[in-house]
Amino acid sequence: MILQVQEVHKRFGGLQALTDVNFEIAPGEIMGLIGPNGAGKTTLFNVINGVYPPTKGQVVFREEKITGLPPYEVARRGLARAHQVVRPLNDLTVRENVMVGACFGRERLSLGKAAQKADEALAKVGLADRAGQLAGSLNVAQKKRLELARALAANPYLLLLDEVLAGLTPSEIVGMMDTLRNIRDEGFTILMIEHVMQAIMSISDRIIVLDYGQLIAAGKPGEVAANPLVIEAYLGDPDMTARLMAE
Amino acid sequence: MPLNRKNKLLDLAAAKRRGPETRDWQVTQILPSIIDGLLIGFVYGVAAMGLTLIWGVMRVINLGHGATMALGMFCTYFLFSDLAVNPYLGILAVVVLSLLFGFIIYGVALQRVIQAGYLSTLLATFAVNMIIIGVGTALFTTSPRNIDFSAGSITLGPVILQGTRLLAALAAVVITGALYLFLYCTRPGKAIRAVSNNRAAAELMGIPSSYVLALAFGLGTMLAAVAGGLTSTFFPFTILSGATYQLKSFVICVLGGLGNPLGALLGGLFLGGLEGVIPTFMPVSWVPVVEFVLFVLVLVVKPTGLLGAK
Numbered sequence: 001m002i003l004q005v006q007e008v009h010k011r012f013g014g015l016q017a018l019t020d021v022n023f024e025i026a027p028g029e030i031m032g033l034i035g036p037n038g039a040g041k042t043t044l045f046n047v048i049n050g051v052y053p054p055t056k057g058q059v060v061f062r063e064e065k066i067t068g069l070p071p072y073e074v075a076r077r078g079l080a081r082a083h084q085v086v087r088p089l090n091d092l093t094v095r096e097n098v099m100v101g102a103c104f105g106r107e108r109l110s111l112g113k114a115a116q117k118a119d120e121a122l123a124k125v126g127l128a129d130r131a132g133q134l135a136g137s138l139n140v141a142q143k144k145r146l147e148l149a150r151a152l153a154a155n156p157y158l159l160l161l162d163e164v165l166a167g168l169t170p171s172e173i174v175g176m177m178d179t180l181r182n183i184r185d186e187g188f189t190i191l192m193i194e195h196v197m198q199a200i201m202s203i204s205d206r207i208i209v210l211d212y213g214q215l216i217a218a219g220k221p222g223e224v225a226a227n228p229l230v231i232e233a234y235l236g237d238p239d240m241t242a243r244l245m246a247e
Numbered sequence: 248m249p250l251n252r253k254n255k256l257l258d259l260a261a262a263k264r265r266g267p268e269t270r271d272w273q274v275t276q277i278l279p280s281i282i283d284g285l286l287i288g289f290v291y292g293v294a295a296m297g298l299t300l301i302w303g304v305m306r307v308i309n310l311g312h313g314a315t316m317a318l319g320m321f322c323t324y325f326l327f328s329d330l331a332v333n334p335y336l337g338i339l340a341v342v343v344l345s346l347l348f349g350f351i352i353y354g355v356a357l358q359r360v361i362q363a364g365y366l367s368t369l370l371a372t373f374a375v376n377m378i379i380i381g382v383g384t385a386l387f388t389t390s391p392r393n394i395d396f397s398a399g400s401i402t403l404g405p406v407i408l409q410g411t412r413l414l415a416a417l418a419a420v421v422i423t424g425a426l427y428l429f430l431y432c433t434r435p436g437k438a439i440r441a442v443s444n445n446r447a448a449a450e451l452m453g454i455p456s457s458y459v460l461a462l463a464f465g466l467g468t469m470l471a472a473v474a475g476g477l478t479s480t481f482f483p484f485t486i487l488s489g490a491t492y493q494l495k496s497f498v499i500c501v502l503g504g505l506g507n508p509l510g511a512l513l514g515g516l517f518l519g520g521l522e523g524v525i526p527t528f529m530p531v532s533w534v535p536v537v538e539f540v541l542f543v544l545v546l547v548v549k550p551t552g553l554l555g556a557k
Contacts, residue, residue, distance in 0.1 A: 049451075070450070070455075072451075073455075075451070075452065075453030076453050080453075087445060087447070087448035087451070089444035089445055089448060091444050092440060096437070099437065100437060100441050100449070100454070103438075104438065104453035110434065150452065154453065
């Protein structure tokens with residue numbers, strides 16, 4: 001198993017954000033993580049990559065406990081994350097941003113090799129022609145791609161993707177989906193949060209569903225979409241339910 | 248403001264009064280003064296780079312900057328006077344010692360308060376300043392010292408260039424070049440720039456920010472101490488001398504745009520040149536007045552510095 005999340009609880013003061021979350025990801029697997037807003041999806045990512053320590057429970061990455069390690073230690077072990085709220089280094093160029101991912105990720109490359117790796121990653125996400133631009137000058141869709149390129153350049157064992165499709169226009173989503181399929185075909189192991197149901201249903205091997213901090217369902221996309229618990233969790237959002245039913 | 252205006256009018260009047268009689272004297276005097284000032288300005292620039300690097304990367308205002316410069320002066324001095332080490336070799340020793348000193352100060356005084364906000368780090372570095380000055384005063388007294396070392400001089404027409412100042416300027420250029428190579432062509436340099444840009448994001452990208460902050464503080468301390476060492480080869484000094492240079496460094500940082508090392512060097516040259524020119528047409532005691540009027544003007548008119556784009 002690449003990642004094992006064992007009995008993870010996370011509490012913020014009086015708010016129980018995660019309760020007894022358990023799941024595993026096998027190498028090469030694409031795991032989708034869905035759930036209504038506020039279900040704790042991003043919190044779960046934060047616990048996995050070390051932004052917060054869990055209140056209780058363990059995170060095991062490639063047979064090593066990484067619970068409580070700071071984010072840079074987790075990144076160094078080969079777990080890269082593309083954030084929902086993109087945070088590029090605005091005063092550095094696009095290429096330099098991606099090089100940071102390559103330099104300080106799993107492979108700890110030298111600058112020369114990192115530049116090469118960065119160019120490869122930028123080509124994969126379709127940003128090659130922007131390499132020399134300052135990251136601050138990119139638009140939202142491009143920043144999302146930059147975030148993805150930075151995570152890819154680290155050549156991680158596991159890629160956490162947090163809503164890389166959010167905030168994109170329908171045509172941008174189509175483009176990004178192609179990029180994601182290419183990445184999947186290269187054999188990366190991915191755990192992704194996504195609200196665009198059609199996208200996550202078509203790309204994931206398995207899906208887990210969080211609701212109020214608890215895992216309520218797990219399984220193949222078709223099974224999960226038909227699960228009454230999942231439909232109930234989404235009922236507050238009829239539109240989303242309809243789309244789920246349509247799958 | 249009315250007071251400043253009045254001062255300026257007085258200056259103008261004084262300059263006019265002196266004008267006709269002193270013009271010939273000025274022409275032959277002003278060029279050497281400017282050049283002399285510019286050479287010293289390189290050293291000011293190196294000191295200011297230390298301050299601006301620490302601010303840019305760590306968001307810490309280092310009030311121990313001046314005291315660190317004074318330590319650099321004393322280190323160079325004792326190596327020269329007690330061990331007969333050539334001051335320029337002595338400065339190489341200063342490079343190593345001050346880097347270590349910076350790491351220690353970071354670990355002892357700053358690491359714990361770095362997340363606590365500007366006031367805490369400001370007070371921590373102020374405490375470091377007071378400790379250095381207190382210990383220094385007790386050990387070395389405050390009687391002036393100077394390094395009795397001559398590197399000859401070069402005469403170019405009306406201009407006589409002192410060897411020590413030429414070498415100091417040369418060293419400053421080499422140091423600036425080395426700093427830029429380090430920041431732009433090495434992995435630790437890249438980490439420093441990433442942390443400077445966004446500490447939280449850099450950490451999420453796999454950069455151990457506390458090591459990077461220690462490195463930045465070490466480098467900033469080193470630049471200050473080396474600038475002190477270079478200054479000690481041509482100006483007398485005491486343990487308290489750092490204060491003046493620290494103020495100049497602040498002016499220079501603001502001129503060049505806080506956080507911009509190249510801006511710091513250019514700001515240093517500008518201030519040095521100004522210090523060369525001013526005494527040729529008004530009393531030397533006006534130098535700080537002009538410098539700080541300039542400081543206030545830059546803050547009011549272009550707070551991002553003369554080189555700051557944003």
